[in-house]
Amino acid sequence: xxxxxxxxxxxxxxxxxxxxxxAQGTIKMGSLATLEGAFTxxxxxxxxxxxxxxxxxxxxxxxxxxxxxxxxxxxSPDSAIRATRxxxxxxxxxxxxxPLSGSEGLAIKDYAKTKPNVTFVNGTSxxxxxTLRNPADNFFRFxxxxxxxxxxxxxxxxxxxxxxxxxxxxxxxxxxxxxxxGFLEPFCRLxxxxxxDARFWVPIGNKDYSSVIAxxxxxxxxxxxxxxxxxxxxxxxxxxxxxxxxxxxxxxxxVDQSVLGSKGKTRKFVIGTPAAGPISDTWKDSRWDKFVADxxxxxxxxxxxxxxxxxxxxxxxxxxxxxxxxxxxxxxxGGKKYRQAxxxxxxxxxTGMVSLDERRNxxxxxxxxxxxxxxxxxxxxxxxxxxxxxxxxxxxxxxKFLNYGQVxxxxxxxx
Amino acid sequence: MVDTRQLFSGxxxxxxxxxxxxxxxxxxxxxxxxxxxxxxxxxxAYSLILGTIALxxxxxxxxxxxxxxxxxxxxxxxxxxxxxxxxxTVGVMxxxxxxxLTVITAILSAAIFSAIVGAISVRTEGxxxxxxxxxxxVAFFYFVRQNYQIFNGFTGFAGxxxxxxxxxxxxxxxxxxxxTLIISSTFLWAxxxxxCSTFGLGLQAIRDNPRRMRALxxxxxxxxxMAYFLSGVIAGxxxxxxxxxNGRISPGSIGVDIVIDILVIAVVGGLRNPIGPFxxxxxxxxxxxxxxxxxxxxxxxxxxxxxxxxxxxxxxxGLLGLWDRISSKILSKRSARDENGRAQWEDPVSSGSLKTLx
Numbered sequence: 001x002x003x004x005x006x007x008x009x010x011x012x013x014x015x016x017x018x019x020x021x022x023a024q025g026t027i028k029m030g031s032l033a034t035l036e037g038a039f040t041x042x043x044x045x046x047x048x049x050x051x052x053x054x055x056x057x058x059x060x061x062x063x064x065x066x067x068x069x070x071x072x073x074x075x076s077p078d079s080a081i082r083a084t085r086x087x088x089x090x091x092x093x094x095x096x097x098x099p100l101s102g103s104e105g106l107a108i109k110d111y112a113k114t115k116p117n118v119t120f121v122n123g124t125s126x127x128x129x130x131t132l133r134n135p136a137d138n139f140f141r142f143x144x145x146x147x148x149x150x151x152x153x154x155x156x157x158x159x160x161x162x163x164x165x166x167x168x169x170x171x172x173x174x175x176x177x178x179x180x181x182g183f184l185e186p187f188c189r190l191x192x193x194x195x196x197d198a199r200f201w202v203p204i205g206n207k208d209y210s211s212v213i214a215x216x217x218x219x220x221x222x223x224x225x226x227x228x229x230x231x232x233x234x235x236x237x238x239x240x241x242x243x244x245x246x247x248x249x250x251x252x253x254x255v256d257q258s259v260l261g262s263k264g265k266t267r268k269f270v271i272g273t274p275a276a277g278p279i280s281d282t283w284k285d286s287r288w289d290k291f292v293a294d295x296x297x298x299x300x301x302x303x304x305x306x307x308x309x310x311x312x313x314x315x316x317x318x319x320x321x322x323x324x325x326x327x328x329x330x331x332x333x334g335g336k337k338y339r340q341a342x343x344x345x346x347x348x349x350x351t352g353m354v355s356l357d358e359r360r361n362x363x364x365x366x367x368x369x370x371x372x373x374x375x376x377x378x379x380x381x382x383x384x385x386x387x388x389x390x391x392x393x394x395x396x397x398x399x400k401f402l403n404y405g406q407v408x409x410x411x412x413x414x415x
Numbered sequence: 416m417v418d419t420r421q422l423f424s425g426x427x428x429x430x431x432x433x434x435x436x437x438x439x440x441x442x443x444x445x446x447x448x449x450x451x452x453x454x455x456x457x458x459x460a461y462s463l464i465l466g467t468i469a470l471x472x473x474x475x476x477x478x479x480x481x482x483x484x485x486x487x488x489x490x491x492x493x494x495x496x497x498x499x500x501x502x503x504t505v506g507v508m509x510x511x512x513x514x515x516l517t518v519i520t521a522i523l524s525a526a527i528f529s530a531i532v533g534a535i536s537v538r539t540e541g542x543x544x545x546x547x548x549x550x551x552x553v554a555f556f557y558f559v560r561q562n563y564q565i566f567n568g569f570t571g572f573a574g575x576x577x578x579x580x581x582x583x584x585x586x587x588x589x590x591x592x593x594x595t596l597i598i599s600s601t602f603l604w605a606x607x608x609x610x611c612s613t614f615g616l617g618l619q620a621i622r623d624n625p626r627r628m629r630a631l632x633x634x635x636x637x638x639x640x641m642a643y644f645l646s647g648v649i650a651g652x653x654x655x656x657x658x659x660x661n662g663r664i665s666p667g668s669i670g671v672d673i674v675i676d677i678l679v680i681a682v683v684g685g686l687r688n689p690i691g692p693f694x695x696x697x698x699x700x701x702x703x704x705x706x707x708x709x710x711x712x713x714x715x716x717x718x719x720x721x722x723x724x725x726x727x728x729x730x731x732x733g734l735l736g737l738w739d740r741i742s743s744k745i746l747s748k749r750s751a752r753d754e755n756g757r758a759q760w761e762d763p764v765s766s767g768s769l770k771t772l773x
Binding site for chain 2: 036070071072074075076077078079081082085086089090103106107110172173174203204409
């Protein structure tokens with residue numbers, strides 16, 4: 001044990017010394033993702049996105065080497081802050097890409113305010129208030145938020161699908177709140193209904209949905225489901241077994257590869273489910289195809305197709321690197337010039353052009369998809385429509401948009 | 416496991432302070448002088464806080480034979496009360512009481528909560544105590560996660576700050592380190608002395624033979640509940656420090672994994688001596704922060720697990736036992752003639768720091 005402590009201290013010392021030696025020609029980049037806990041698999045995929053972007057630049061910008069230091073959280077704000085503090089205060093990273101999950105992002109934003117000389121670039125955390133209310137000057141989000149991801153879905157459900165009233169089932173934290181708001185707001189504005197008592201909020205990692213399924217009202221046209229990963233698979237399986245027949249509407253991470261790739265009756269059941277998000281697996285575009293091909297080539301053991309998390313981290317890392325390129329890798333002024341360059345950065349991504357608004361939140365294309373059965377019985381998300389250049393306020397004036405209030409369980413009321 | 420010498424260790428005085436101890440004290444006081452803010456705050460102060468919470472568990476488990484998993488919950492309750500009655504930036508609750516009143520309320524509530532846990536579990540032994548206290552901590556975790564009116568559910572509270580006193584902002588790394596150092600060493604000293612007091616000796620006697628103590632006229636139940644109350648004071652104080660340290664509290668801060676972490680810290684450090692939990696906490700915090708640098712990032716939790724497994728495997732008494740075994744071996748070699756058989760003792764009290772008493 002003492003040897004280990006010694007080794008730990010020796011490593012720390014080595015890192016410190018190494019810092020001094022390499023400080024001149026190296027830029028330290030931290031990357032924070034959930035490499036433990038319930039979102040481990042997603043965190044691993046997000047790290048693939050970081051590496052893809054770094055590989056594109058051969059780990060060097062303007063003659064300076066990029067040194068990547070990884071941090072891990074378990075999706076709780078506390079652990080995200082601890083890992084960030086280690087990266088910033090101990091390892092001395094000058095810019096940090098992350099975190100992955102919504103509530104982590106809110107915590108990192110608060111922390112960012114105490115470290116004005118470090119530049120924080122988001123990973124995939126998509127809570128609205130990370131950038132909407134009290135944003136930090138040094139926190140950038142080149143990925144869009146959870147409400148933006150829902151762009152077009154409310155209209156589609158009301159107009160094309162003809163749904164008039166929906167029940168809601170979502171996890172109980174900031175990201176699903178944001179998604180539910182993004183879906184319900186246009187849906188209700190058009191005249192749709194979603195009663196407060198027909199909204200069900202479950203904890204992350206919930207296994208048993210029988211009580212929710214029993215309480216689902218009969219007089220709704222569809223259920224809006226914003227669950228992620230294993231939660232989504234669990235609910236769909238149980239709902240199908242309970243004989244549920246209502247059509248579904250999906251959140252951005254509800255109907256992903258883990259659901260589509262599953263076996264059994266659930267497959268048939270999800271056909272026709274519309275959803276929306278920042279990527280679409282089947283988008284026919286050379287940039288996206290190249291991204292997918294690169295991903296598959298670099299990570300043969302990864303997912304069949306890059307997830308939203310690999311995509312989000314890739315975009316954000318790439319933006320961070322492009323910004324460095326613009327200032328010639330010069331962060332000697334505490335990154336002031338660098339952050340100016342980032343603020344006005346516009347670049348082409350596998351999913352279209354990305355630029356930032358005045359609160360440093362991305363304006364980007366959003367993809368409306370629907371599950372269909374492809375040749376050979378494979379389920380796929382077909383791209384229905386691309387909603388171009390969605391902004392965080394959906395084109396509204398900032399002050400007017402604030403009138404909607406903070407996202408939460410009862411926003412919008414819609415009854 | 417009855418060790419009579421342990422019972423009479425109460426005669427110890429600090430008149431003959433071991434040079435090693437002096438060295439440790441000097442090291443702890445000068446520590447912020449030669450380390451970075453990160454090591455002062457996140458390694459130093461955080462280890463002391465976790466060590467104090469584990470100390471409250473050690474006190475119950477080591478002296479009372481009651482392994483309570485609700486200590487982290489008591490600390491968490493204190494943290495929540497700081498956020499609810501004090502100030503926070505979330506906009507839920509935050510009644511804005513003055514800081515000293517909030518601190519007293521928080522610590523007292525934690526102590527009363529702990530006493531209630533004690534009253535519930537006092538009739539149980541061994542694994543059943545663990546199960547009851549685990550159930551309480553899990554119930555509390557789910558309760559705060561689903562209660563939005565008071566505990567603000569999954570998001571919890573942020574922006575909980577210590578006061579600025581005497582012109583010092585107590586969350587700056589160095590002041591905060593000294594604050595935790597003072598509080599944790601006070602409790603360490605208190606537990607040390609409590610174990611030698613009538614109450615502490617009574618508690619140890621109850622651990623070893625409750626029936627006999629009952630026959631002697633002791634009220635075993637109340638004795639134990641009182642021990643829970645005192646350990647709640649320790650855990651609650653550490654909880655206040657923890658919420659100041661993190662600046663936030665949410666259900667994630669008191670989840671089952673953290674509850675188990677505290678047990679791991681106490682067990683790895685050693686349950687026989689109050690210093691054990693602090694050793695365990697230092698190792699835990701160092702591993703938590705730096706294991707990711709030692710090995711591939713996908714495997715670092717395995718390293719943490721293996722280290723703890725090895726410690727417990729080679730020394731059921733934790734790091735303290737390991738240390739005592741090594742030091743007593745060296746000692747017995749040095750003075751093999753007059754210290755026959757010392758190497759067989761693994762008990763820190765008999766062979767370790769208090770050996771001068773004999």
